[in-house]
Amino acid sequence: MTILLLGSGGREHAFAWKMLQSPLCSQLFVAPGNAGTEAIATNVNLNPTDFNAIKTFVLQEKVEMVVVGPEDPLVKGIFDFFQNDDSLKHIPVIGPSKMGAQLEGSKEFAKEFLVRHQIPTAAYDSFTKETVEQGCQFLETLQPPFVLKADGLAAGKGVLIIQDLAEAKEELRNMLINEKFGEASSKVVIEEFLDGIELSCFVLTDGKNYKILPTAKDYKRIGEGDTGLNTGGMGAVSPVPFADAVLLKKIETRIVKPTIEGLQKDGIPYKGFVFIGLINVKNEPIVIEYNVRMGDPETEVVIPRLKSDLVALFQAVANQTLDKTELEIDERSATTIMVVSGGYPEDYEKGKVISGIEKVTDSIVFHAGTKSENGQVLSNGGRVLAVTSYGDDYQQAIKKSYQNIDQLHFDKMYFRKDIGYDL
Structure with missing residues (x-):
């Protein structure tokens, strides 16, 4: 085919x-x-x-x-x-x-879907330029930190978490009136902050049936110890060590099932991936957000753990026969570490010559932001390479990825040295 x-x-x-x-x-x-x-x-x-x-x-x-x-x-x-x-x-x-993709395309649409289908999520309200002062009043009713989310697509950067009330009000005005994230923040969702540890659940659905793929956890902040600006993701681990059978059962019965049933009840055609961003609060899973595709860099640890034929799974999605397929998962852990351009997620330079990819052994190098020119591989984005490794546990896999990153070089190359530190 x-x-x-x-x-x-x-x-x-x-x-x-x-x-x-x-x-x-x-x-x-x-x-x-x-x-x-x-x-x-x-x-x-x-x-x-x-x-x-x-x-x-x-x-x-x-x-x-x-x-x-x-x-x-x-x-x-x-x-x-x-x-x-x-x-x-x-x-x-x-x-x-297009309707199904609104689960990611509009934070407000997603929140309304969650509430309508009684799927656990944080309390929220949404505001526009016209209701910015009501938004400031709503912030006063919440405990810090305050979570502000641009309603539209902002390339994974439209979420702000702020400790100070005055700063949160200023940023709300910045987003709505000064269009900090352009069209994406013409509407802003404010929600209560949930304190817990995050994980991602990936589901493949044909619109009726579903398969739950391996869990993963990614690391969004640029700096070690989860500090600094949000990025598209600096590394990922699969499976998530704290996601035990009890938590996974709760995720399926309270979140995955009602999500797929909700799509059917609402008459939304959906054949593809649902990425459910979750937070584990005292062993209770709560939905932070939906994405309508696989995450990146989580794909680089989830897909390598699939033993099943991916094209056969996609065919089953197309034919609505996903219930008749078996999903086989590799028992090993997989980790990926992102190698990024210096300056990312703010200004960074492209076109740096990358060397050492051919020296990597026992890891897979997935290209993220690269291009080839005159027989050389050049950097062509903020996130440049993802180095994925298998291991009997995530510590062993992480060690392999770091050993192989030592083989790689390009000017101003940066990576986090603490992926998996919090597990």
Whole structure:
């Protein structure tokens, strides 16, 4: 089968790596891809949100399945674009409908969904430019720290957690009136802060049935000890050591099941991944957020732990036969450490020559922000490489990843040295 994978990050390289292990995949195109996907598949210079260009390519190359990596094309409605086009609707798109993608595209939509289906989540309210002063009053009713979330997509950077009430009010005005996150913060959700330890639950659903993938925990802050600015993620561990059978059962019965049933009750077509960001508060799982695709860098630890054929799973999603498939998981732990450009998540330079990838042994290097030029691999983003390793436990896996990072070099390269420290 000829497959088109949309995206260019570490998540997409991990997907490509896994999909190419399937006998069902005869040809894989990645749009636009990176230097890592170029080495194993065929990169195509297409923008994942240019649906007309994607249509032309899909028909020309006789593509039989489209797998969507990032959230943007989903929120913009690529699933519906294919469904509503007679020449495309026979081609399955792995990813939810535009309506389903609102679970990530709008924090307010997600909160309303959670409350409507009685899924545990933090108390909240949402505000616009016109109601900014009511928002400031609402902040006064909460205990610090205060959580402000841009309603729309802000590339994982639209959430602020602030200790001081005056600063929280100032930032609320900054987001709503001064458009700190542009269009994304034309509406802001304020919610109560939950004190606990975070984890991510990944679900693959065909709209009726679901499979729960391995749990993972990622590390969002740039600095060691979880300090500094939020990033797209600096590393991840799977499985989550504190997620025992009791907690996992609670997550399934109280959160996963009602989420999938809620999508059906609301008549929302959904064939793809649901990423549920959770916080474990005194052994009670509470939903922080939904994403409508796999997380990054969690994909780089979850996908390597799948023993099952990923393309066969995607086919089952397309045919709504996920209940008839077996999900086989590797018992080993997997960890990934992100190697990033100096200055990230603020200003950073691109185009740095990367050396040492070929010296890595016993780890997998997934490319996140790279490109190839004249036979060299260059940095091409904030997060550049993800070094993933297996181990009998997460400590052993982390050790391997760090040993292999020592082989890598590019100018101003940075990584956190404490991934997994809090477990």
